[in-house]
Amino acid sequence: MAITTISSREFNQDAGGAKKAADKGPVIITDRGKPAHVLLSFEDYRKLLDTGPSLLEVLKQKEEGDFEFQPPRMGDDVSRAVDLG
Numbered sequence: 239m240a241i242t243t244i245s246s247r248e249f250n251q252d253a254g255g256a257k258k259a260a261d262k263g264p265v266i267i268t269d270r271g272k273p274a275h276v277l278l279s280f281e282d283y284r285k286l287l288d289t290g291p292s293l294l295e296v297l298k299q300k301e302e303g304d305f306e307f308q309p310p311r312m313g314d315d316v317s318r319a320v321d322l323g
Contacts, residue, residue, distance in 0.1 A: 239263040246274065
């Protein structure tokens, strides 16, 4: 999955190119150099919505014994700023 970064100006000038890039992976659109929006294909968007059952839902279904639970993995490209102050 390729991640593409474009400026909002580039997006405004070539929305079609941004849509083509979104077919290959997320397109990060920046405002003044800072990430502001993400353009996804509808298929990728649907994948984000389909998270499967939560741990609580799985535990409610089983009375005892082992159960299958596969937590979703976060990609290496996910990052966020943390304010420790």
